[in-house]
Amino acid sequence: MRKALFNGIAAGFMIGIGAAVFLSCENKVIGAVLFAVALTAICQLDMMLFTGKIGYIVNAHTKADVLATVFCLIGNAIGTCVSGLLIGYCRPALPAIATTMTDNKLAQSLPAVLVSAVFCGILMYTAVAIFKEKGSMAGIVFCVPVFILSGFEHSIADMAYFWVALNGGFQAVLFTVVVIIGNTIGGCLIPMLKKLAGK
Numbered sequence: 401m402r403k404a405l406f407n408g409i410a411a412g413f414m415i416g417i418g419a420a421v422f423l424s425c426e427n428k429v430i431g432a433v434l435f436a437v438a439l440t441a442i443c444q445l446d447m448m449l450f451t452g453k454i455g456y457i458v459n460a461h462t463k464a465d466v467l468a469t470v471f472c473l474i475g476n477a478i479g480t481c482v483s484g485l486l487i488g489y490c491r492p493a494l495p496a497i498a499t500t501m502t503d504n505k506l507a508q509s510l511p512a513v514l515v516s517a518v519f520c521g522i523l524m525y526t527a528v529a530i531f532k533e534k535g536s537m538a539g540i541v542f543c544v545p546v547f548i549l550s551g552f553e554h555s556i557a558d559m560a561y562f563w564v565a566l567n568g569g570f571q572a573v574l575f576t577v578v579v580i581i582g583n584t585i586g587g588c589l590i591p592m593l594k595k596l597a598g599k
Contacts, residue, residue, distance in 0.1 A: 404448055404471035411447040411472075412479015412556065414438040419480075419560035420487045422548065423494045423501070432548035435557075439524075439540045443531045448472040450556060450580075455525035455587035458595060473580070476556045484563025498565035505558065506571055510578050513553055517579040520552035521586020529590075555579040 418438030425431030442449050450473040457469055488495045508516075523543040530539030547554060558579055562572050 401467055401471045404468040405475045407446070407448040408450070408472040408475020409479040409482075410445075410475075411442045411449040412476040412481075412560075413483045414441050414447065414479075415449070415476070415556045416480050416483025416487055416560045416563075419484070419498075419557055419564060420491065420494065423497045423561075423564065424491070429545070429549065432545035433541075435548055436540055436544040439527060439544055440537065443528060443540065448475065449524075449528075450476050451521060451524040451554060451583050451587060452528035454521070454584050455529070455591045458588050458591040477559055480556055480559040481563050484560045485566075487560075488564040488566065495565050498561050499567055502558075502561050502565045502567040502572070505553070505561075506567075506575055510574070513575060513578050514582040516551065517553040517555065517582020518586035518589070519550065520547045520554045520579075521583040522589055523547045523552065523586075524554070524583070525587045525590055553579045553582065555583050 415438050418435040421434045421437070422428075422431040425434065439449070439452070441447070442452065448468075450469065453469055453472055457465060488498070505513075523546060527539035527543035530536050555576060558576060562568060562576070
């Protein structure tokens, strides 16, 4: 569990950096592409990101697997908290941008947020699976910008945005929980369908 926790914290820091570059770019296409540095580093350096790991629970769901995934999520939350606060402090222009972004996120209906998070979960599983199974970066290069530019919700990235903005409270917590549920459903969907197909 220690490995999952600290690798999760490391991944949370990388997502915080991805959030920082996205918030810093006026051109959102460029920002979305550069955000992929986070998942690139996470996959290459064997860190643990909840949205990339959760889909594997379909085929590996022992008590140890489940606990590792939970500790990974806790680590991601810690990493995004620390990195988000530090980024907001050292880049004083970013909290206002993050506040506008997170206010818009919180204005969505929760059912819409859930569906959006499912699609993000599908893309994140796909990105990581292509890397692990094919040794290709193509999934990361394309899936990360696609989920961002489509407006799909990524639970760990959203945590980073909320911390940069210092936009918390019950509504933000509820939003994040819904996104985690959606990411979990989406992340498990493709491997579950593959399993049902006998692959």
